[in-house]
Amino acid sequence: MSIDPLEYYSQADFDLMLSESRKHKTPFLIFNLxxxxxxxxxLHCHFPYVRIHYAVKANPAVEILKVLDELDSNFDIASVNELDRLLSIGVDPSRISFGNTIKKAEDIHYAYEKGIRLFASDSDHDLFNIAREAPGSKVFFRILTDGGDSADWPLSRKFGCHPDLATDLILLALDLKLIPCGISFHVGSQQREIGYWNSALAKVRYIFDYLETLGLKMTLINMGGGFPASYISRTSPMETYSEEITRYLKEDFSERPPEIIIEPGRSLVGDAGILVTEVVLIAEKSHHAMDKWLYVDTGKFNGLTETWGEAIKYPLYTEAPGEDSSDYIIAGPTCDSQDVMYESFRNPLPSGIKEGDRIYWFSTGAYTASYASVEFNGFKPIPVYFVGQRAKEK
Amino acid sequence: MSIDPLEYYSQADFDLMLSESRKHKTPFLIFNLxxxxxxxxxLHCHFPYVRIHYAVKANPAVEILKVLDELDSNFDIASVNELDRLLSIGVDPSRISFGNTIKKAEDIHYAYEKGIRLFASDSDHDLFNIAREAPGSKVFFRILTDGGDSADWPLSRKFGCHPDLATDLILLALDLKLIPCGISFHVGSQQREIGYWNSALAKVRYIFDYLETLGLKMTLINMGGGFPASYISRTSPMETYSEEITRYLKEDFSERPPEIIIEPGRSLVGDAGILVTEVVLIAEKSHHAMDKWLYVDTGKFNGLTETWGEAIKYPLYTEAPGEDSSDYIIAGPTCDSQDVMYESFRNPLPSGIKEGDRIYWFSTGAYTASYASVEFNGFKPIPVYFVGQRAKEK
Structure with missing residues (x-):
């Protein structure tokens, strides 16, 4: 026993997933609706005042989108293919935001034709495209914020602009007959330090104040994602996130509460998935090796992309017997030498583990199946099997 | 003009690829057979004495496999799916080696049933499986070698064992009624320092000598891959590789020349591909930004996997006008903050480049299309279009 599954799942949820998993050949993902x-x-209970836009990219499976649709979630899309999937299950476009700041003019045009009226932007070129292809739409502007080194899948400078530029873009949007409605930010995925929301909100307050001196009232804050799933590096409970963030919002915006959007992805679907793998081989590389190489039947190129740089540390469960050992380097089955998931970080595994045993990768419901490669090394993408209550047919 | 295409392609080859590329919507890969x-x-001309086993994982497209089959190439597979594809086009199993040291017992069984009789191994557990599932097969043993930091896609310790262990495995193979036939090594993919082949061959010589004292004669050296494609970091011409490596072989093995296998992948297919992308957006992040963010319509999660850590530096060509500038950070179209290809390394691009312009990623025929994700962020895998002489139908 490597970890206690009941630290991560209720007995009922775990039993349901484990029993479904017995029916299938590895590797695959079990997803519990x-x-x-x-x-x-x-999330809805802890943030009753926010509008939840599920970040479809985290896991775009139709079964998941249908359940969220039934729960009256809104959605945030990264591309027009994600839009098409939402429309195909009957989601009204008024519940969809196009949150990618990087989009082709033709894709903006397509989204507008389909009814999308809410866009993110962070550059003048993109704004010109929105004005031309999606006239009169609402736009929020993403600012650069700091997420420190406490986000497990960190930010880069890829998205967002400096606050000064954001205010200029808001003025430009007015000139272009768009409706600039607010500011968005993202503190980094799997953000373990709640204080970064405070710093980001302070920046938003500063921008809102400045715009008010120009007679402009902003009505929306999009706080993005960043809420955690349950990996090895533990995080505060969602309750603490909601208490703290709600307090920051009250401090800065109590006299004029704006509409608040959040874009959770990982925190909604991460914990709901278990990737089930089998030990292919255990090898020692020399007579006096301290380490054992343990190879499983999927890897960095087939679902476990977020182990690049050993960034996301998934909890591993196995039914194999024996004392926990930190001797195991864990790698994937391809001939690619970079297909090693954990070498510095040691996930304890029982010393009795052997070929053919199953290893269960907990909290793998986000950023796994859709990341898998089409056929690298001839390995097929991992299938996903669903358990739990499906959405009612409309 | 960023680079001169004629430094990479003949006029005829380039014209053929460019003219085909005009017919398609980006992103896609053009592959020139x-x-x-x-x-x-x-390669055959420079290494007339070797048996070439194409590393199918580098690019498993059927059109490529058929041409190589026509040219009488042999093949090395990483998985049984790659085997199935080769058998489906009529490749005889005697021309196929199973070079992945990480394989399930059931896959060894399947390969043996299909006629595979040549396997790689580097551990006793794998060897027991081979003995049981593929009795009497030939096995070569992979040793750990050093590739320094001159391999652009470097080695890890994932494959290969210590030479002392290799000799023990050879003795074990004999006990298990297998045919231990030799040693394999790999100096790292895109290896720019030819001297590493010398160090590896010296190790093989040492092992062969030792085994000869036990009355055992090894007959095979598998030198793996590592031969380069043409990226930004220039390499010696193939002629130099062949001259030097042939000299090393003569020095160490002239009195008893073994059979030599090489497993080229990147060096055969890398240069033959051009990934064609379009500029989606150019953004400046602040008023006084020195850098410009240039986003193209494919990225790290859809074909450009080998830009992780900015490892492989592809040459970029564009027809856009203007003086070369190093201001551009180049990133992909997904909402993932890690989807940035080059930020430290600056690939010069002309200052007149704008949205809608095409950027041609040279030498992207290897480890691109098959690495692409199934649907990350809703972006579809990149299609491949072929030009040049196809294989004759059998």
Whole structure:
């Protein structure tokens, strides 16, 4: 026993997933729609005043989108293909934001034709495209914020602009007959330090104040994602996130509460997935090796992308017997020498583990199946099997 | 003009690829089968004494496998799916080696049933599986070698064992009624320092000598891959690789020349591909930004996987006008903050480049299309279009 599954799952949820998993050949992902429902309801309960836009990119499976649709979630898309999938299950476009600041003019045009009226932007070139292809739409502007080194899948400078530029873009949007409605930010995915929301909100307050001196009233703050799933590096409970963030909002915006959007992805679907793998081989590389190489049947190129740089540390469970050992380097099955998930970080595994045993990768519901490569080394993408209550057919 | 295409392609080859590329919507890969033919013939001409086993993982497209089959190439597979594809085009199993040291017992069984009789190994557990599932097969043993920091896609310790362990495995193989036939090594992919082949061959010589004292004669050296494609960091011509490596072989093995296998992948197919992308957006992040963010319509999660850590530096060509500038940070179209290809390394691009212009990523025929994700952020895998002489139908 490597970890206690009941630290991560209720007995009922875990039993349901484990029993479904017995039916299939590895590797595959089991996704529990009941956990998704719990996570959504929990988030809604802790942030009753926010509009939840699920970040479809985290896991775009139709079964997941249908459940969230049933729960009245809104959605945030990264591309027009994600839009098409939402429309195909009957989601009204008024519940969809196009949150990618990087988009082709033709894709803006397509989204507008389909009814999308809410866009993110962070540059004048993109804004000109929105004005031309999606006239009169609402736009929020993403600012650069700091997420420190406490976000497990960190930010880069890829998205967002300096606050001064954001205010200029808001004025430009007015000139272009768009409706600039607010500011968005993102503190980094799997952000363990709640204080970064405070710093970001202070920046937003500063921008809102400045615009008010120009007679402009902003009505929206999009706080993005960053809420955690349950990996090895533990995080505060969602309750603490909500208490703290709600306090920051009250301090800065109590006299004029704006509409608040959040874009959770990982925190809704991450915990709901278990990637089930099998030990292919355990090898020692020399007579006096201290380390053992343990190879499983999926890897960095087939679902475990977020182990690049050993960034996300998934909890591993196995039913193999023996004392926990830190001797195991864990790697994937491809011939690629970079396909090693954990070498510096040692996930304890029982010393009795052997070929053919299953290893369960907990909290793998986000950023796994859709990341898998089409056929690298001839390995097929990992299938996903669903358990739990599906959405009612419309 | 960022780079001169004629430094990388003949006028005829480039014209053929460019003219095909005009017919398609980005992003996609153009693959020139004529270049593949030239590369194969060049390699065969420089290493007339070796048996070429194409590393299917580098690019498993059927069109490529058929041309190599026509040229009488042999093949090395990483998985049984790659085997199935080769068998489906009529490749005889005697021309296929199973070079992945990480394989399930059931996959060894399947390969043996299909006629595979040549396997790689580097651990006793794998060897027991081979003995049981593929009795009497030939096995070569992979040793750990050093590739320094001159391999652009470097080695890890994932494959290979210590030479002392290799000799023990050879003795074990005999006990298990297998045919231990030799040693394999790999000096790292895109290896720019030819001297590493010398160090590796010296190790093989040492092992062969030791085994000869036990009355055992090894007959095979598998020198793996590592031969380069043409990226930004220039490499010696293939002629130099062949001259030097042939000299090392003569020095160490002249009195008893073994059979030599090489497993080229990147060096055969890399240069034959051009990934064609379009500039989606150019953004400045602040009023006084020195850098410009240039986003193209494919990225790290959809074909450009080998830009992780800015490892492989692809040459970029564009027809946009203007003086070369190093201001551009180049990133992909997804909402993932890690989807940035080059930020430290600056690939010069003309200052007149704008949205909608095409950027041609040279030498992207290897480890791109098959690495692409199934649907990350809703972006579809990149299609591949072929030009040049196809294989004759059998």
């Amino acid at each position: 009941d956990i998704l429902r719990q996570k959504y309801n929990e | 004529d270049i593949l033919r030239q590369k194969y013939n060049e």
